[in-house]
Amino acid sequence: MKEANLKFTRFNNWVWRNLPGCREIVKIVTASMDGRLSWREWVLMKVHLFSCDSCVNFLKQVTFIRTALRHSEEKLDRENSDIRLSDESRRRLKEKLRFES
Amino acid sequence: MHGRAIPLNSAENSERMSDNAAIPKVDWNVDPAVWVDEHGDFLFRFALFRLRDETAAEDAVQEALLSAIQSLNSYGGKSTERTWLTGILKHKIIDHYRKSSKQIQFTDEDTDLSGAERLFERPDQWDGHWGNSFRPVDPEQSPEEVVERGDFWNVINGCMSALPMRVANVFTLREIDGLTSEEICAALGLSASNFWVIMHRARLQLRRCVEIKWFRKAL
Numbered sequence: 236m237k238e239a240n241l242k243f244t245r246f247n248n249w250v251w252r253n254l255p256g257c258r259e260i261v262k263i264v265t266a267s268m269d270g271r272l273s274w275r276e277w278v279l280m281k282v283h284l285f286s287c288d289s290c291v292n293f294l295k296q297v298t299f300i301r302t303a304l305r306h307s308e309e310k311l312d313r314e315n316s317d318i319r320l321s322d323e324s325r326r327r328l329k330e331k332l333r334f335e336s
Numbered sequence: 337m338h339g340r341a342i343p344l345n346s347a348e349n350s351e352r353m354s355d356n357a358a359i360p361k362v363d364w365n366v367d368p369a370v371w372v373d374e375h376g377d378f379l380f381r382f383a384l385f386r387l388r389d390e391t392a393a394e395d396a397v398q399e400a401l402l403s404a405i406q407s408l409n410s411y412g413g414k415s416t417e418r419t420w421l422t423g424i425l426k427h428k429i430i431d432h433y434r435k436s437s438k439q440i441q442f443t444d445e446d447t448d449l450s451g452a453e454r455l456f457e458r459p460d461q462w463d464g465h466w467g468n469s470f471r472p473v474d475p476e477q478s479p480e481e482v483v484e485r486g487d488f489w490n491v492i493n494g495c496m497s498a499l500p501m502r503v504a505n506v507f508t509l510r511e512i513d514g515l516t517s518e519e520i521c522a523a524l525g526l527s528a529s530n531f532w533v534i535m536h537r538a539r540l541q542l543r544r545c546v547e548i549k550w551f552r553k554a555l
Contacts, residue, residue, distance in 0.1 A: 256464030258456035265539045266532060269510065269517045287465075292472035296543050296551060302479040303492070304511045312381055314489040319377045324394050328376065328401065329369040335402055 247286040254279060260290050265297065368405050375418050379425055386429050386508055388501060396432055400425040426513060430523050433505050446503050449533065452540045472543075475551050488550065495545035499538055506531065507538035 260283045263276045272280065284291050320328070379400065383393035404411075404424050411420050455470040457463060466472070482488040496504055506524070509515045515523070521531050 251462060251465060256456065256462075257466050258453075258464050261540070262536060265536045268539075269532070269535055289466045289471040292474050293543070295475050296472055296547060297539050299475045299477075299479050300492075300539075300542060300546055301511055303483055303488070305514065306483055307489070307492070307512060310483055310489055311385065311493070312378060314486055314493065315381050315385070316377075318381050318384060320372075320380045320394070320397075324380075325372055325376060328372045328394075328398055331398060332368040332372065332401055332405065335368075335405055 250282055250286045254283060257283075257287065257290055257293075260284075260287070261293055264290065264294050268297065268301065368401060371401055371404070371417070371421065375421055378418065379421060382422060382425060383429060386505065387432060388497070388504075392432060396425060396428045400428045403428070430509070433509075434524055446500050446534060446537070449537055449540070452537075452544075455544070472547060473551050482550075491546060491549045495542050495549065498545060499541060503534050503538050503541075506534045507542070510535060 260280060263272060263280045266272060266276070267280065284294065376397065379397045380393055383396040384390065387393045387396060400421060404421055407424070411417075415423075455467055456465065458465060458467055496507075499507065506520060506526070509520050509523075510517070517528070517531055520526065521528060526534075
């Protein structure tokens, strides 16, 4: 077990030393959310994520925010329910609509 | 993207649709003024969140309701009235973005990634990796657990409004309205690489903000 850990640490060190760092990997991670990656980018991302908990957490966080936002419509609306059209605007809108229809 | 061009002007689009005999024409005895009472505040908030300007938001709502009158025939009642009106409003908002992005180009500030650089600066051999005090933490929650919480949405709201206006516009179209990259680039006349930088910038800044105000506090 101890030996396995050591191998793992050496592997991580090798990845960190020889492949692009976190700064570059987070660019690939966000790009993957909007389109397809090249196979090279995909491999770099997977290998890096395998050996870097911080970038895994980064991915978890951005995915978390995306998922939350995707069902945010009514929630955000409820949160801002104190924002309303003014009576004046309401009257103006109605007038305009009556006129047009 | 053949055949998937985004219908920017829904009124035009629905006129085309109403030529199609397969769609039944409904006789709607609607008083559009009732829309103002029933959906006005909702539509106004929807537009205000995206345009951040009360006058522009009100104008967009007005334009949307006026086009809705024009395209009443094509509204077959398949979706709720509110969903239908919101759909029309979305197009008006994109029109607004496009007009304003013609007048004002994306600035260096919008595509500036240097704010994030310091997160990856290290004095040791691991420069380019997360700095020790900036390492992202595990959210240790599911989004489903927090979406019902008002304080979470306060954080999101605050963090979103800290983004530069145009960055927030693009981000909202992508992450809240769910448009594809291609649709957004076409609608706003953005290059793919500009779109990418803007989204990257938005995600980095928003994530950092939410991490400080939420993820780290929740632990």
